[in-house]
Amino acid sequence: MSLVDFLSPIDLEKITPKRGYYTSHLGVKIDCYTDTFPDLDEDKPDIAIIGVMEDRNAVNNSGCALAPDYIRERLFELNEGAYTTKIVDLGNIRQGASITDTYIALKTVINELIKKDILPIIIGGGQDLTFAQYLAYEDLEQKVDVVVVDSKFDLNDDSYYENIETTSESYLNRIFLHEPNYLFNYSNLGYQTYFASQDSLRVMDKLYFDVHRLGELSGQIQMVEPIIRNATMVSFDISAIRSSDAVANANTTPNGFFGHEACAICRYAGFNDKLTSIGFYEFNPAYDNNGQTAILLAQMIWYFIDGFYNRKKDFPLQPRSQYLIYKTSLKHNDHELVFVKSKKSDRWWMQVPYPTNGSKNERSHLVPCRYEDYNIAVSGEMPDLWWRTYQKLT
Known part of the structure; x- marks a missing residue:
């Protein structure tokens, strides 16, 4: 063909x-x-x-x-x-x-x-x-x-x-x-x-x-x-x-x-x-x-x-030296949210963990997010994007 x-x-x-x-x-x-x-x-x-x-x-x-x-x-x-x-x-x-x-x-x-x-x-x-x-x-x-x-x-x-x-x-x-x-x-x-x-x-x-x-x-x-x-x-x-x-x-x-x-x-x-x-x-x-x-x-x-033709080619996380990792905790439980920021483009991603029945090769799924999502997490609240993504992973 x-x-x-x-x-x-x-x-x-x-x-x-x-x-x-x-x-x-x-x-x-x-x-x-x-x-x-x-x-x-x-x-x-x-x-x-x-x-x-x-x-x-x-x-x-x-x-x-x-x-x-x-x-x-x-x-x-x-x-x-x-x-x-x-x-x-x-x-x-x-x-x-x-x-x-x-x-x-x-x-x-x-x-x-x-x-x-x-x-x-x-x-x-x-x-x-x-x-x-x-x-x-x-x-x-x-x-x-x-x-x-x-x-x-x-x-x-x-x-x-x-x-x-x-x-x-x-x-x-x-x-x-x-x-x-x-x-x-x-x-x-x-x-x-x-x-x-x-x-x-x-x-x-x-x-x-x-x-x-x-x-x-x-x-x-x-x-x-x-x-x-x-x-x-x-x-x-x-x-x-x-x-x-x-x-x-x-x-x-x-x-x-x-x-x-x-x-x-x-x-x-x-x-x-x-x-x-x-x-x-x-x-x-x-x-x-x-x-x-x-x-x-x-x-x-x-x-x-x-x-x-202006792509940054910065999809995380290789090499790790090109990224900043931010971790925050929520108000009402011990769950920790992890955010990734590219030094090259200043773009943000959020890590969403796979459920126990999820991927065997990866521990978390990276979803693009905004700086505002990080601020929501810093205030102790769960970003809606995190929850919806987690539900799709189940």
Whole structure:
């Protein structure tokens, strides 16, 4: 099996500006699949861009299958940052005979890239493709932390598992109930309460998942950093951005993240040493106004790339000399909480011990946290993040 079997080349003439590119533009720096498929082994890239031309299960947003080339057109006109990029664009996955065929193709391509230590950026299509993105991790023998940026929980409260169709409004059902279960944590960034049923909120609470309202994060976007730092994969629904900043989606609404906040989220995702795939979904060129949403998406991807090439590579604890260890005790019991701070980046982690029936190889699980979590522990109280993580480890 070869990846070229799943991908079709890019028509560069279609998206290249008449004046051409400057030598500093990403359009010159990115190796694109046009005639010959790039050799991913001889000169291994760091990042691979994949377009997906699939919108059959994008609820009320038909047309988002056309997104990839519109995003490329704007991305390729941006300048390379203060680093040397090694990025390939592998072209597009076209619609399969059935939606399942598209899912299998995307799953296979992402899986192979991750095995080669190449980070895929998925552009285009409906957010139901998040399910295929998740399935790519099935045979990698690791637990997966999923972060979704969305104004809604794409969870169907009224369906039984066997009757669920995988759509942009129900793919979480398939992820949560998939067997074998390799999902460790799900986090949502930016949900809006009037779009969330009380049943879905109870599900999130029962499963100890992390869900964060737009109002909780608005104006203090730095709060998302430790949440994203824990992600194995990220799925970004463009409708999570307010319509005045990103109009190109049939389901867009007046409230949401600002454009600069979306860029910050993407840069935090790029910084994450643990992250191995990211997808940008639901952009529909038919609704774009003067290409503004395509420009914003291109800038979001640029910020992700910028974060990637500025990774600190400081996931604890090697070497130990690069970290500070802080220990605190709680008021009402003898339990000791342990925090780790990187000298390189000033980022914090919290140690959560495995229960007696937990991992035999490790004594504790490291979860990214904020300085505020340390202060809560210093005051003698148990941080909510510690408790929820411990419950998931049992």
